[in-house]
Amino acid sequence: MATHLIVVEHQSGKLNKATLSAFAAAAKVGGDMHALVLGQGVGDIAKAVAPYAKKVHVGEHAGLKDRLAQPYAKCIADVAGSLGATHVWAAASSAGKDVLPRVAARLDAAMASDICAVIDEKTFKRPMWAGNVIGTVELATAKKVITVRPTEFSAPAAGAPGEIGAVSVDPGASKMSFVKFDAVVSDRPALADARVIVAAGRGVKGPEGIKGVLEPLADALGAAIGASRAVCDAGWAPNDWQIGQTGKVVAPELYFAVGLSGAIQHVAGMKGSKCIVAINKDPEAPIFQVADYGLVGDLFKVVPELTEAIKKAKG
Amino acid sequence: MKFLVTVKRVTDFEAKVKLKADKSGVETSGVNMIVNPFDEIAVEEALRQKDKTGGGEVVVVAIGTADSTAQIRSALAMGADRGILVKHDGALDSNGVARLLQKVVEKEKPDVVFMGKQAIDDDSAQEGQLLAEVLGWGQATFANSVTLEGGKATVIREADGGLETVACELPCIITADLRLNEPRYASLPGIMKAKKKPLDELTPDALGVKLESRVVVKGFEEPAQKKAGQKVADVAALVDKLKNEAKAI
Numbered sequence: 392m393a394t395h396l397i398v399v400e401h402q403s404g405k406l407n408k409a410t411l412s413a414f415a416a417a418a419k420v421g422g423d424m425h426a427l428v429l430g431q432g433v434g435d436i437a438k439a440v441a442p443y444a445k446k447v448h449v450g451e452h453a454g455l456k457d458r459l460a461q462p463y464a465k466c467i468a469d470v471a472g473s474l475g476a477t478h479v480w481a482a483a484s485s486a487g488k489d490v491l492p493r494v495a496a497r498l499d500a501a502m503a504s505d506i507c508a509v510i511d512e513k514t515f516k517r518p519m520w521a522g523n524v525i526g527t528v529e530l531a532t533a534k535k536v537i538t539v540r541p542t543e544f545s546a547p548a549a550g551a552p553g554e555i556g557a558v559s560v561d562p563g564a565s566k567m568s569f570v571k572f573d574a575v576v577s578d579r580p581a582l583a584d585a586r587v588i589v590a591a592g593r594g595v596k597g598p599e600g601i602k603g604v605l606e607p608l609a610d611a612l613g614a615a616i617g618a619s620r621a622v623c624d625a626g627w628a629p630n631d632w633q634i635g636q637t638g639k640v641v642a643p644e645l646y647f648a649v650g651l652s653g654a655i656q657h658v659a660g661m662k663g664s665k666c667i668v669a670i671n672k673d674p675e676a677p678i679f680q681v682a683d684y685g686l687v688g689d690l691f692k693v694v695p696e697l698t699e700a701i702k703k704a705k706g
Numbered sequence: 707m708k709f710l711v712t713v714k715r716v717t718d719f720e721a722k723v724k725l726k727a728d729k730s731g732v733e734t735s736g737v738n739m740i741v742n743p744f745d746e747i748a749v750e751e752a753l754r755q756k757d758k759t760g761g762g763e764v765v766v767v768a769i770g771t772a773d774s775t776a777q778i779r780s781a782l783a784m785g786a787d788r789g790i791l792v793k794h795d796g797a798l799d800s801n802g803v804a805r806l807l808q809k810v811v812e813k814e815k816p817d818v819v820f821m822g823k824q825a826i827d828d829d830s831a832q833e834g835q836l837l838a839e840v841l842g843w844g845q846a847t848f849a850n851s852v853t854l855e856g857g858k859a860t861v862i863r864e865a866d867g868g869l870e871t872v873a874c875e876l877p878c879i880i881t882a883d884l885r886l887n888e889p890r891y892a893s894l895p896g897i898m899k900a901k902k903k904p905l906d907e908l909t910p911d912a913l914g915v916k917l918e919s920r921v922v923v924k925g926f927e928e929p930a931q932k933k934a935g936q937k938v939a940d941v942a943a944l945v946d947k948l949k950n951e952a953k954a955i
C-alpha cells in the first residue's frame with residue numbers, strides 16, 4: 392500500500408491552501424496520508440491540515456525559519472525515508488517547484504511536475520508545451536515525487552483530525568542563506584484564491600489604465616487583479632501578477648481578460664477558468680476563441696460602463 | 707570567473723504546437739527550432755556577469771543530436787566562448803540530464819552555472835534544482851537579478867507573493883526567470899566568429915554515465931477543447947448573460 396507524505400506550504404503563519412490540492416491528488420492513489428510541516432512555531436499550521444492526514448509530522452528547527460531549498464529538501468527527504476514514504480507530494484507553487492526536485496534527487500526518485508490528473512499510483516497526466524499537449528508519464532522508480540497543479544484538484548473533505556507529533560529534523564550544512572522577502576502588499580484576494588480575476592493586457596496602455604479603469608471593476612467584484620506578460624515586462628504591474636505558462640496558473644469562477652490579446656502562453660494560465668469574459672477592440676484577437684462571452688469595444692469606454700452596471704446588478 | 711550555461715533545442719514558441727498523426731510526440735518537421743528562451747536569458751546573464759566580474763569564460767553546453775549544434779552556435783554568436791555537445795539521441799528524462807550535467811560541471815569546474823528556469827517544451831522546471839542537489843550546491847531559482855560579489859551570489863527571486871532575496875556560496879546554480887535581462891541579438895560579426903569557436907563533443911559513455919529511463923512517457927493527447935463562446939453586443943447584454951446565464955455575478 393502507498394504511504395504518502397504531503398509537504399505542507401505556509402507563509403506568514405498561514406496555510407497555503409494550494410497544499411490541499413496535493414492531499415486531494417494523493418487521495419486518488421489511496422493509502423496512508425502523512426503530512427509534514429517544517430519551520431518554526433508552526434503548531435497552528437499542523438492543526439489546519441490535521442483533518443486531511445492520518446498523522447501530521449511537525450519538524451521545527453531554528454535552521455528552518457526561512458524556507459530555503461537545500462535544508463528543506465534534506466529534511467523532507469529524511470522524513471520521507473524514515474517513514475518509508477512511497478510518494479512525496481506538494482503543490483506546484485513557486486515554493487514547491489523550488490524544493491521538490493531536490494527531494495527527488497536525494498531520494499533517487501523520479502519526479503512528475505505540475506500534474507493535472509492521477510491515473511494510478513505511478514501514472515500521471517501533465518500539461519506540456521504551454522498546455523497545448525497533455526502527456527501521460529509513468530514514474531518507474533520505487534519512490535515518486537510529484538507536484539500538483541492546484542487548479543486541477545479541489546480541496547478534499549475534512550475528516551477526523553489526525554494525530555500531530557513532533558519529528559526530529561536536521562537541516563545539515565547549507566550553502567544558501569535567506570536575506571529578505573519583499574511582499575507585494577495588497578488588500579485584494581491572492582490570485583490563487585480569488586473567485587473573480589480581472590486581468591490586464593497591453594491594451595490598458597499603462598499603470599494609469601490599471602488604476603483608473605481595472606481597479607474600479609475589480610473593487611466592484613471583490614476581484615484579484617492579474618496581468619499578461621507584456622504588462623509585467625513593461626513594469627506596469629508587479630511580476631507576481633503574471634498569469635500564464637511561466638507565471639501563475641489560475642482557474643477562478645469568473646475571469647475578465649481586458650485589452651489582452653490572448654497569446655497561447657497567457658491562455659495556458661487561465662483557460663481552466665469557469666467563465667471567461669474578453670473585452671478587446673480587435674475582433675480578431677485570439678482571446679475571443681477561449682472566451683465564453685466576448686465584447687468587442689474600447690476598454691476605456693466599456694469597462695467603466697460595465698463597472699457601473701455590475702454595481703447596479705449586485706444592488 | 708568561469709560560467710557554464712545550458713541550452714536546450716526546443717520548438718519555436720511562436721509555432722503552432724501540433725501532435726504527430728500517430729500521437730507519438732509533437733510534430734517538429736517543418737517547425738522552426740530555437741534556443742529555449744529562458745536559456746537565452748541565462749546566456750545573456752553569463753555574458754554580462756563575465757564583463758562585470760572582470761573577464762573569464764562562458765562555456766555553453768547542450769545535450770542532444772548534432773542538430774543541437776545550431777543552438778550552441780547561437781549562444782556562441784551572442785558572445786559565449788566555447789561549446790560542448792553531449793551527444794545523445796532519443797528520450798532523456800530530467801534525472802538523466804542532471805547526471806550528465808553533473809559530470810560536465812565536475813570536468814569544467816565553473817563558478818556559476820546559469821540555466822533557464824524551465825524549458826518551454828516539457829515545462830518541468832526541475833533541472834537546475836536537480837543539478838544543485840546532485841552537486842551539493844546552493845541554488846537560486848527564478849532569478850530576477852543577480853549580484854556576484856565576495857565569493858557569493860546574491861539573487862532576487864520571483865516568488866509567490868513577492869520578491870525573495872537569497873545568498874548562495876559559490877559555486878552555485880542560478881536559473882533565469884523572464885525579467886532577468888533582455889538577451890542581445892547576435893551581430894553579423896558575432897555569427898561569423900561563432901563558426902570558428904571551439905565546440906567539443908562528449909558522449910554519455912565518455913562521461914561515465916549509464917542512462918536509464920525513469921520517467922517513461924506513455925503517450926500524448928490534445929487537451930479538451932473549450933466549446934466556442936459567443937459575442938455580445940454591449941455592456942447590458944454582457945451583464946445580463948453573466949447574471950442570468952452564467953450566474954457568475
